[in-house]
Amino acid sequence: MSDIHPVLRDTTERIAERSAQQRDAYLARIANAARRGPARGRLACANLAHGFAAAGEQKRALRANVKPNIAIVSAYNDMLSAHKPLAEFPDQLKAAVIEAGGIAQFAGGVPAMCDGITQGRDGMQLSLFSRDVIAMSTAIALSHDMFDAVLLLGVCDKIVPGMLIGALGFGHLPAMFVPAGPMTSGLPNGEKAKVRQLYAEGKVDRDALLEAEAQSYHGDGTCTFFGTANSNQLLMEVMGLHLPGSSFVNPGTPLRAALTAEAGRRVTRLTDLGDDYTPLGELVDERAIVNACVALLATGGSSNHTMHLVAIARAAGITLTWNDIAELSAVVPLMARIYPNGSADVNHFHAAGGLGFAVGSLLDAGLLHEDVATVAGRGLRRYTAEPTLAADRVEWRPGTRTSLDTDVLRSTTDPFADEGGLRVLDGNLGAAVVKTSALAPQHLTVTAAARVFDDQADFLAAFAADELDTDLIAVLRYQGPRANGMPELHKLTPALGVLQDRGRRVALVTDGRMSGASGNVPAAIHLTPEAASGGPLAKVRDGDLLTLDAATGALTLHLSDDELAARPETGRRLGDDEWVGTGREIFATMRATVGPADQGASIFPFATQN
Known part of the structure; x- marks a missing residue:
């Protein structure tokens, strides 16, 4: 284990000291909720009967309170490419949970909107607020006290932060995100950007622009550039909320299916009826938040996370500030060039060694906290491993220790820049x-x-x-x-x-x-x-x-x-009477109560506590 970098250590200690009162209150709250045994065992008979009325062959197991019941919360819709693969996940996950000795129920859905569709449109004015709507929707899905853990199926911009904020309200439950993966590479990003600028100058027509965009965004999975959606995936993995190496495996592949099934089996073992109880609220601590900041800076990820990470941290009783991020940025080197910060996409980044290589190099430099809880077990070094397929199961083998393409990915000793992105x-x-x-x-x-x-x-x-x-x-x-x-x-x-x-x-x-x-x-x-x-x-x-x-x-x-x-x-x-149409009038209360960007731009009371 490498010595921790002094700036990483000092920043983490300062965050912990600043957050002590709110963090202690949060941990006490989730500890009080974490009584042993399935929560549904404390429901009155009529309440419980409602909870298993439609459970079919699993009704007896739910009634007996001897098996963990896993909630599935999903952002599935079949319009958005990133979320369409999630259609098949609930059945796959239910089968895997049953195999592992548990039960799973689809607890609820959350809205999922696409900033790519709403760019420049009135609907974009609902986008940021959708994060807090998603958090509330996640909380509603988990509010029935029927569950012992949760699988979160979400991908894009506000969806993953919103689901995590909502799940942290039930931080006594283990939680795991199940990624869907990026679409395969399409039109090279440099060519796409060139056509966009030519269109802006009036040198190509709309048909040419639409054809370029359609060749870029062409199938199931996340968009392949390194925007907020793929930054979400990277951060969830570094925070230990994905299985190692699972973020950027393409949809529709055998390995993707095997990773999805393994997520169902693994989360069953994380419940307090399993052998490795790992509540979400304890996993997301100061070290996990700092690790997420480092990963964002080292890869040049989405600027939206300067708000989302602040809001996520506050949901766990942790006060993260922009100054904390700035201090980390001064010592974290830029290790990746992924479009729009380079010409490569996330598939190229993954092929070059991807997140496993980046985590290993950062750990060796003392720029990540290694001794953290994760859904894969204790220790972030696990996330340097690479998943591979053995029959129909996932096995992990040591990942590459050298970048396979230094135009895309470099080590901390030979970075693209000495400071973060x-x-x-x-x-x-x-x-x-x-x-x-x-x-x-x-x-x-x-x-x-x-x-x-x-x-x-x-x-x-x-x-x-x-x-x-x-x-x-x-x-x-x-x-x-x-x-x-x-x-x-x-x-x-x-x-x-x-x-x-x-x-x-x-x-x-x-x-x-x-x-x-x-x-x-x-x-x-x-x-x-x-x-x-x-x-x-x-x-x-x-x-x-x-x-x-x-x-x-x-x-x-x-x-x-x-x-x-x-x-x-x-x-x-403008007054609220001007913001009408496309549902904007419904969000007047959120515009009136939202906090500032540097406090997470959230409507929740905990987000504005200092």
């Missing part, structure tokens, strides 16, 4: 996050005049009218969670990329999101406090000089403090 910016406009893993050195710092917009459609219209062909920092405000639900602004990426490719010095500053697919234009996102909460961003005017410095971590509006304080707020702060 995310940085926190601070200045007189507030705090923001910038994804640096895709930025060329010459683009790390931009100083230019502001062009201010209160709607992304206005920015795109100005670009189409050729009004932006100059050095500029685009300021897009009133895009935070309280303003309109914090939609992703990924449709801005091609236009900004065109300007940068023309030699213009460009950047983006926004209180909105840019998604896990943020490109190679510097973007200060998640700016807090947001404009709709009276943040200084509401005072920025066209022509103001701004500096975004990702090298030093500074975001500066070049005005004196007195001048900035004297300025009135301007811009478009």
Whole structure:
């Protein structure tokens, strides 16, 4: 076992000290819920009869209270490629649980929306809030006290964080995520990006764009770029909530099916009726949270997780801050180049050695906590192993100790960069996050005049009218969670990329999101406090000089403090009567109560406790 890096140790200790009161209260709560024996044994007869009325041949076992009952909670739908493979999982899992001596019931479903479909549409304003809806839906599914563990079937952006937050409310239960895997590789990512920019410039038509997109997103499984969906999978594995090596095995393969079945068998043994009781709330501790941050930074993962990890941590009684992430980023090297931070996709990353190689290298460097609980047993070194098929069962063998493609994956001793893929910016406009893993050195710092917009459609219209062909920092405000639900602004990426490719010095500053697919234009996102909460961003005017410095971590509006304080707020702060249609009116209460981005952008009371 390597010595732990001092910054990793100090950051973890500081988080634990800061969180002690809330964490102790959380652990006491789940301990009180973890009485021995199946929870359904404490139900009144009428309650229990309702719980097994439709259980068929498993009714006798449920009634007898001698076998663990595993809940299955799923985000299945057959429209979204990432979730379509989940259709077959419940039957596979039930059979595996029965083989292991348990019972399984489908406890409930959660909604699953796709940011790729809703980009630039009104529906995107529901996206971030869907995470907390999913958390509540997961809690409802588990609320019947019929279960001894839970299998969580979810993949994409807000779905995995939401399911984990909901399951942590039942932290006395063991829990395991069962991944579906990425679709096979389609059109190379560089070609896709090129067609998008050509379309933004009007050089190819919609048919050409649609054909390129269809060749990229072409079958079952997650999109293959390294956005939030695949970052979810990576983080769940490093946190010990997946089986080792299971995140990026393609759907529809024998190994995928074998891993799914093994998840059912394994979770049965994790219950308090099994031989390796591992409650979720104890597994997700300060060390697991720090490990997740390190993995995110080392691979250049989704910037959305600067909010999701904060919210997940708080659901477990742990207070994680952006400063914690920034301190880790300063010592965690960037080990991967996966699109949009390179040309390879997650299938290439997996083939090069993938997460097993990355975990091994980080452990050797003392940059991950090794002595942690996982669903595979104690010790993160287990996650350096590679699953393989033996007959119809999974066996694990030692994974590669060298990268098989150093253009995609490198060790901590020969990284792509000495620091991680995310940085926190601070200045007189507030705090923001910038994804640096895709930025060329010459683009790390931009100083230019502001062009201010209160709607992304206005920015795109100005670009189409050729009004932006100059050095500029685009300021897009009133895009935070309280303003309109914090939609992703990924449709801005091609236009900004065109300007940068023309030699213009460009950047983006926004209180909105840019998604896990943020490109190679510097973007200060998640700016807090947001404009709709009276943040200084509401005072920025066209022509103001701004500096975004990702090298030093500074975001500066070049005005004196007195001048900035004297300025009135301007811009478009719309009332709830404006946010109607596409279901947006239903979410008015969430817009009114949501917390700031740096506290997880959550509506839950525990998320805003300091």
